[in-house]
Amino acid sequence: MTWITEYLWLIxxxxxxxxxxxxxxxxxxxxxxxxxxxxxxxxxxGLSLVAFTTTLQxxxxxxxxxxxxxxxxxxxxxxxEMVRLGFVxxxxxxxxxxxxxxxxxxxxxxxxxxxxxxxxxxxFFTFLSLFAAAMLGVVVANSLLLFFICWELVGLASYLxxxxxxxxxxxxxxxxxxxxxxxIGDIGFFLGLIWLYSQTGTxxxxxxxxxxxxxxxxxxxxxxxxxxxxxxxxxVALLIFCGAIGKSGQFPLHVWLPDAMEGPTxxxxxxxxxxxxxxxxxxxxxxxxxxxxxxxxxxxxxxxxPVSAALQVVTWVGALTAVFASLIAVAxxxxxxxxxxxxxxxxxxxxxxxxxxxxxxGMFHLITHAFFKALLFLGAGSVIHGCHDxxxxxxxxxxxxxxxxxxxxxxxxxxxxxxxxxxxxxxxKDEILHSAHxxxxxxxxxxxxxxxxxxxxxxxxxxxxxxxGNSRSGGTTSTSSHSSHKIGDAAERIxxxxxESPAVMTVPLVILAVFAVVLGFLGTPWWPAFxxxxxxxxxxxxxxxxxxxxxxxxLVALTGIALGWMLYxxxxxxSADAPDALEAKQPAVFALLRDKFRVDEFYEATVIRLNAxxxxxxxxxxxxxxxxxxxxxxxxxxxxxxxxxxxxxxxxNFGFDEGCxxxxxxxDAASRTQDGKVQNYLRVIGLALAALVLLATWxxxx
Numbered sequence: 229m230t231w232i233t234e235y236l237w238l239i240x241x242x243x244x245x246x247x248x249x250x251x252x253x254x255x256x257x258x259x260x261x262x263x264x265x266x267x268x269x270x271x272x273x274g275l276s277l278v279a280f281t282t283t284l285q286x287x288x289x290x291x292x293x294x295x296x297x298x299x300x301x302x303x304x305x306x307x308x309e310m311v312r313l314g315f316v317x318x319x320x321x322x323x324x325x326x327x328x329x330x331x332x333x334x335x336x337x338x339x340x341x342x343x344x345x346x347x348x349x350x351x352f353f354t355f356l357s358l359f360a361a362a363m364l365g366v367v368v369a370n371s372l373l374l375f376f377i378c379w380e381l382v383g384l385a386s387y388l389x390x391x392x393x394x395x396x397x398x399x400x401x402x403x404x405x406x407x408x409x410x411x412i413g414d415i416g417f418f419l420g421l422i423w424l425y426s427q428t429g430t431x432x433x434x435x436x437x438x439x440x441x442x443x444x445x446x447x448x449x450x451x452x453x454x455x456x457x458x459x460x461x462x463x464v465a466l467l468i469f470c471g472a473i474g475k476s477g478q479f480p481l482h483v484w485l486p487d488a489m490e491g492p493t494x495x496x497x498x499x500x501x502x503x504x505x506x507x508x509x510x511x512x513x514x515x516x517x518x519x520x521x522x523x524x525x526x527x528x529x530x531x532x533x534p535v536s537a538a539l540q541v542v543t544w545v546g547a548l549t550a551v552f553a554s555l556i557a558v559a560x561x562x563x564x565x566x567x568x569x570x571x572x573x574x575x576x577x578x579x580x581x582x583x584x585x586x587x588x589x590g591m592f593h594l595i596t597h598a599f600f601k602a603l604l605f606l607g608a609g610s611v612i613h614g615c616h617d618x619x620x621x622x623x624x625x626x627x628x629x630x631x632x633x634x635x636x637x638x639x640x641x642x643x644x645x646x647x648x649x650x651x652x653x654x655x656x657k658d659e660i661l662h663s664a665h666x667x668x669x670x671x672x673x674x675x676x677x678x679x680x681x682x683x684x685x686x687x688x689x690x691x692x693x694x695x696x697g698n699s700r701s702g703g704t705t706s707t708s709s710h711s712s713h714k715i716g717d718a719a720e721r722i723x724x725x726x727x728e729s730p731a732v733m734t735v736p737l738v739i740l741a742v743f744a745v746v747l748g749f750l751g752t753p754w755w756p757a758f759x760x761x762x763x764x765x766x767x768x769x770x771x772x773x774x775x776x777x778x779x780x781x782x783l784v785a786l787t788g789i790a791l792g793w794m795l796y797x798x799x800x801x802x803s804a805d806a807p808d809a810l811e812a813k814q815p816a817v818f819a820l821l822r823d824k825f826r827v828d829e830f831y832e833a834t835v836i837r838l839n840a841x842x843x844x845x846x847x848x849x850x851x852x853x854x855x856x857x858x859x860x861x862x863x864x865x866x867x868x869x870x871x872x873x874x875x876x877x878x879x880x881n882f883g884f885d886e887g888c889x890x891x892x893x894x895x896d897a898a899s900r901t902q903d904g905k906v907q908n909y910l911r912v913i914g915l916a917l918a919a920l921v922l923l924a925t926w927x928x929x930x
Contacts, residue, residue, distance in 0.1 A: 234296050236275075236317060238271075239329070247265075250354040258350055279325055283319050283322045284761075293434060294318075295315065296314055297312050299311070314435075316369070317368075319762050320762060323591070331599065338497075338609070338737075341729065341733040363382055379475070383407060383414070386488075386499055389492075389498070390491040392491055396490065402488055406487070406488050409474060410475055413471050413473050416470025417511075420470070423463070440518075441515065461521040462538050465538035468511065469542060471508065476579070477572045478572075482572050486569055489565050493612060497602045509578045509590060510594070512542060512590075518538075519542065547576065548675065549573070550679040553570070554570075554679045557573065559811075560822070564605070564612075570683065571601060574593070580660060581593050588763070595656075596644070596653055596748055599743040601645065603641035604641040610737065611624070614630070614726045614728060621694050623700055624693060625698055625801075630728065646687050651745055652748030657680065661680070681785075685788040688792025688796065692793060696797055699726075
């Protein structure tokens with residue numbers, strides 16, 4: 229075992245220690261808090277690079293994998309059962325470690341400038357470090373139990389970060405919504421974890437052939453039987469997938485993710501680009517052998533389905549989510565909310581990639597997306613910072629002139645997301661589409677193409693409305709605190725002038741833009757280095773057939789960009805109050821998309837109302853049924869006690885007292901014969917003698 233595998237725990241420990249120390253810092257110790265957080269991420273990145281290099285050096289015909297397992301606690305009769313945890317180092321973990329620590333480091337540095345004027349600067353970096361520690365713990369875990377523990381810590385840290393500005397009711401509500409919604413998925417995850425342990429007897433992923441992802445345990449799970457006509461292995465996989473649906477914002481648990489935009493922009497970049505939402509995809513990738521199980525294949529049945537039922541569910545959920553979220557993004561006006569729905573859509577692509585192409589396909593898009601989506605979120609934060617906290621794209625316009633660095637980097641991120649050749653998003657998205665084209669059904673492929681068209685359209689719309697045309701910030705709907713001043717007795721609205729962000733914010737943008745350009749070349753059909761690194765086999769014939777699909781996807785992306793430019797770029801809106809170009813053509817459709825298909829309203833009218841009704845019924849039952857039953861029991865008890873008291877006082881005590889008085893009277897009478905007076909004794913003797921004589925005389929007379 230290499231030394232880095234034995235000391236993998238140091239990677240999440242460094243930011244965890246930074247969070248602990250930073251939590252003790254005073255508000256004035258801003259520099260110390262930021263230094264601890266950034267320094268811990270530098271250390272984590274250094275160790276992650278060592279781990280990544282180790283997997284490269286040992287990578288041969290097979291996939292490099294080392295584990296370090298250790299006992300946690302014993303239970304059962306005499307401590308015969310042992311719960312063990314562990315850490316794993318393999319290509320999947322190594323590439324995630326580098327991505328999370330590197331992108332996280334850039335976001336931490338960016339946050340120094342973005343949060344410079346926030347009073348709770350130290351608390352913010354405390355939460356950031358805690359989040360990074362939890363996410364890195366998820367990546368290195370070799371136990372599904374340890375994975376789940378860190379998974380829940382990620383949920384806690386995200387709750388703290390989303391609701392960081394808790395004085396805003398919307399931020400507090402968004403934090404609660406995110407926490408509760410993801411817990412719904414986590415209930416399924418936890419049930420799947422328990423069921424998996426009951427069938428395999430272990431939660432270690434790899435354990436010298438005995439782990440739950442290794443052949444012996446998988447065979448047990450595959451032949452475990454059926455539940456309601458569905459294989460146990462499929463049920464377990466789908467329960468685990470519930471956790472991924474919640475964390476990765478897949479339909480129908482996607483509703484928390486756009487509302488999480490209430491947190492500071494670095495939080496949006498950290499949660500929605502590289503880490504938290506990617507954790508769901510990583511969960512499916514890590515437990516992928518469970519998702520591929522079919523009992524027919526284990527039994528050697530030649531008629532076994534080519535794709536397991538669990539993977540079919542993953543594929544269709546991902547494909548539908550990709551299109552569903554893209555449609556909503558078309559009609560949003562908040563710059564961060566557009567990116568949030570874009571994240572939901574791209575996570576759907578990743579899930580679809582896992583279902584149709586395997587771990588390497590889904591993970592390639594996860595890694596490329598992490599860089600260009602972090603670039604877009606941080607770029608949006610730079611725009612918001614430069615436009616004096618304005619987030620509504622209808623009140624922007626012309627920002628390109630005053631923010632050239634932000635515009636250039638944002639344009640790169642936009643084209644990468646839209647799938648423009650040869651940027652990173654083009655290669656990773658095309659691999660998903662190529663795999664979907666050869667899948668058992670062409671439905672996900674066509675949904676993926678439609679989603680790609682929508683992505684290019686709404687991102688062009690956003691860029692055109694933000695960076696091109698003239699400034700619309702002086703409209704009557706502007707809410708900027710810098711938008712007016714007094715001239716004489718009249719108030720004149722003055723548009724705030726956008727300004728470029730400081731270097732501490734723009735340098736991370738440039739670095740991320742570079743990766744958004746070059747990263748995709750590590751996974752081209754002709755040089756699939758990334759896929760080979762994760763253990764996927766290279767199919768030369770598939771590479772030759774990729775060119776027609778690449779042409780199709782390029783035409784789709786260019787069509788989306790052209791449509792977006794025709795509607796929004798060629799003739800920009802003159803004011804913030806002007807109707808949206810798409811709204812003017814299709815007001816009913818636009819309203820439906822703007823209202824997010826009214827899913828929140830549907831949940832409000834059904835799930836939330838039913839929950840409120842159930843809670844009201846519980847309150848009624850508690851007050852009048854269970855509380856009434858308790859009162860009845862208490863009254864009955866009180867009545868029995870009164871009966872007992874009456875019986876005790878007037879039956880038992882009365883009888884006992886009367887008996888005692890009788891005994892006492894008898895004893896008093898008897899005591900009078902023993903008063904010690906001789907004359908009384910003589911009288912008694914005389915009387916007794918007389919009586920005896922009379923008795924004798926009477927007896928002799930007979």
